[in-house]
Amino acid sequence: MHPAEISGISEFKDQEVLLKGWVYNIRSSGKIIFLQLRDGTGVIQCIIEKSTVGDELFEEAKTLTQESSLEIAGGVREDSRAPGGFELSVAALKIIQVADDYPITPKEHGSTFLMDNRHLWLRSSRQNAILRVRASLVRYIRDFFDNRGFILCDTPVFTPNACEGTTTLFETDYFGDKAYLTQSGQLYNEATAAAFRKVYCFGPTFRAEKSKTRRHLIEFWMVEPEVAFADLDDIMKLAEDFIVDIVGRTLEDHRDLLVDLLQRDIRPLENVQSPFPRVSYMEAAAILKKKGIDFQTGGDFGGNDETVLATDYDRPFFVHRFPSAIKAFYMQPDPEDASLSLSVDLLAPEGYGEIIGGGQRAHDLDLLKKRVGEHGLPEKAFDWYFDLRRYGTFPHSGFGLGVERALAWICGINHVRETIPFPRLINRLSP
Ligand code: 4AD
Numbered sequence: 001m002h003p004a005e006i007s008g009i010s011e012f013k014d015q016e017v018l019l020k021g022w023v024y025n026i027r028s029s030g031k032i033i034f035l036q037l038r039d040g041t042g043v044i045q046c047i048i049e050k051s052t053v054g055d056e057l058f059e060e061a062k063t064l065t066q067e068s069s070l071e072i073a074g075g076v077r078e079d080s081r082a083p084g085g086f087e088l089s090v091a092a093l094k095i096i097q098v099a100d101d102y103p104i105t106p107k108e109h110g111s112t113f114l115m116d117n118r119h120l121w122l123r124s125s126r127q128n129a130i131l132r133v134r135a136s137l138v139r140y141i142r143d144f145f146d147n148r149g150f151i152l153c154d155t156p157v158f159t160p161n162a163c164e165g166t167t168t169l170f171e172t173d174y175f176g177d178k179a180y181l182t183q184s185g186q187l188y189n190e191a192t193a194a195a196f197r198k199v200y201c202f203g204p205t206f207r208a209e210k211s212k213t214r215r216h217l218i219e220f221w222m223v224e225p226e227v228a229f230a231d232l233d234d235i236m237k238l239a240e241d242f243i244v245d246i247v248g249r250t251l252e253d254h255r256d257l258l259v260d261l262l263q264r265d266i267r268p269l270e271n272v273q274s275p276f277p278r279v280s281y282m283e284a285a286a287i288l289k290k291k292g293i294d295f296q297t298g299g300d301f302g303g304n305d306e307t308v309l310a311t312d313y314d315r316p317f318f319v320h321r322f323p324s325a326i327k328a329f330y331m332q333p334d335p336e337d338a339s340l341s342l343s344v345d346l347l348a349p350e351g352y353g354e355i356i357g358g359g360q361r362a363h364d365l366d367l368l369k370k371r372v373g374e375h376g377l378p379e380k381a382f383d384w385y386f387d388l389r390r391y392g393t394f395p396h397s398g399f400g401l402g403v404e405r406a407l408a409w410i411c412g413i414n415h416v417r418e419t420i421p422f423p424r425l426i427n428r429l430s431p
């Protein structure tokens, strides 16, 4: 009897195995029970026949409810009609617990109910598939940077200053002083980039966003590379190579999950090839106006503007050189037009909108000080950051990719709340 996991069951064809898991679904018809067993790695159909297991065990098996936990032993049979290609003909079973009435049944539930039961909802095959792809995506992200000689330099969660504007700061008490939860590791990346040249940080970030959209989380995971001596073009090329790589690897490894479990049309993902279109903010504003959208040049794009812009492209595309006025304090001005900044967003197609934000950083001390003042930020808290401009300042660039937005796009999920195990939203801190 081999202890086995369902994902590796094909290795045990015509052998006896011991599985441990939970009842995903169960129905009986007379002398036979069909039990879908879930063990976290997959689902397999188990056949319990009265004539094989005997009356007593058969009656016990009939008491099993959805999500009851059990150990089950039997022979692995290949069956092309079975989902997954194999089924188990049960010889013995041991019940660990007969579960109480499980709240999530195969019928349709509303999203509030499902989110209230997120701790249980994670067991369902669709949620399981999304988070499985997430785990792989995180690995592809790390591999991409590690394989290119980037050094992982973790950045702090408690910070003394804002990075992405004061309106979305989470304030907390730090032994009598004010501290903020990090909005981005970028400022620290700029320090580590001077130490290691190519760095990235990858961790949770926090935004007290008053937005209640399908793209906004309060707590999300961001990967942020930063490269010494890179300019705006260099960083766009890096972002392009990066997205082509992580989408390509997802398709290689998870075509089945995407197609069968998530019903993702993967043709748009197969288009994710170099080169990505690059449009300037000014061009994008003109495109929107031409399409009859009431867009105020100088303002930021809304979700709808991004969706309209994306209709012209069959792959992700860059919008670069946004007005300095709508971007963070650290952006390098465009040498051709000082009202514009060397900033860039990468927008995903199919209405998913911005997944990457980044650009070239201002490296002149006086300019940076002026910017900090204009943004109403406390100069003192930035003194260490100014040191990077005092001791061998250097042109440098970087970007941040939001993991949940990228995953929502790749999996074709409507709302980012399903792309993280326990989402934090403006109206949700539980479970
Ligand atoms: O555009 P953002 O704010 O850029 C930065 O934080 C830069 N400091 C990054 C850098 O250059 N190192 O955020 C970057 C990305 C967005 O494109 C989006 O994918 C994600 O982070 N993001 C969010 N994801 C979910 N919920 C939110 N509230 C998000 N805010 C940003």
Ligand code: MG
Binding pocket: 345, 354, 356, 357
């Ligand atoms: Mg942004």
